[in-house]
Amino acid sequence: MELKDKYSIQDLIDIVVRLRRPDGCPWDKVQTHQSIKKSMIEETYEAIDALDSGDDHAFANELGDVLLQVVFHSVMADERGAFGFDDVVKEICTKLITRHTHVFGKDKAGNEEEALSNWEKNKKKEKNIGTYTGVLKDVPKHLPALMRAEKIQKKARGFGFDWDDISGALAKVREETDELAAAAGGSAEHAREEYGDLLFSVVNLGRFLGADPETALTAASNKFIGRFEKMEELAVKDGADLAKLTLDEMDAYWEKAKCEENII
Numbered sequence: 001m002e003l004k005d006k007y008s009i010q011d012l013i014d015i016v017v018r019l020r021r022p023d024g025c026p027w028d029k030v031q032t033h034q035s036i037k038k039s040m041i042e043e044t045y046e047a048i049d050a051l052d053s054g055d056d057h058a059f060a061n062e063l064g065d066v067l068l069q070v071v072f073h074s075v076m077a078d079e080r081g082a083f084g085f086d087d088v089v090k091e092i093c094t095k096l097i098t099r100h101t102h103v104f105g106k107d108k109a110g111n112e113e114e115a116l117s118n119w120e121k122n123k124k125k126e127k128n129i130g131t132y133t134g135v136l137k138d139v140p141k142h143l144p145a146l147m148r149a150e151k152i153q154k155k156a157r158g159f160g161f162d163w164d165d166i167s168g169a170l171a172k173v174r175e176e177t178d179e180l181a182a183a184a185g186g187s188a189e190h191a192r193e194e195y196g197d198l199l200f201s202v203v204n205l206g207r208f209l210g211a212d213p214e215t216a217l218t219a220a221s222n223k224f225i226g227r228f229e230k231m232e233e234l235a236v237k238d239g240a241d242l243a244k245l246t247l248d249e250m251d252a253y254w255e256k257a258k259c260e261e262n263i264i
Contacts, residue, residue, distance in 0.1 A: 167207040230257035
């Protein structure tokens, strides 16, 4: 296949079909929906990294990888007579029209909240969800745990099941912290359960702070790496091997690194 300056979605489909042929790529032709399902998650995160980098070329490149996952699954589904790429496009176009009844129908939406309300109403009707619990169960189980917890809490808030203000969320975090401390000396299973409760309550607190848990934890992890790097630089400057220091000695370098960041 000749390289071109411009390709169509059909070109991409044709390339994947060619790769899947018996005389195609040894790797591509043996893949299944199950074998590559994690790739869709990985490629999505790589696209988000590229977006945050501010590099539009890298972002376009990674979005291409995400699109490849959609086409790859569509081609494999077509091979077994289930559905094809055109069916995927039909599904998403139908969904966008039927859920945006405030644009393509008779509903009204004067702000984002009303638009989301219409979306959720139409989604429940489409999926035949008749209970409030059903709405919570509809949150995908394969979402990252923090993200899933936040979505579940937001759904529950929509039913009125939520704290009135941040004080209730703060009190719950303290309560769960105390329960974890009490459980720490007992069975490991109970301690893990209380740990999960604490994490769930911290995510809840984040909603009142306007803090996305995934973003906040990512920032904290990046801060830890940056501070650890500075700690190591200070140790090396003193001729010390970080791994051979005592915990107290490493703590001293850690505090010095914090001071150099003007962190109190």
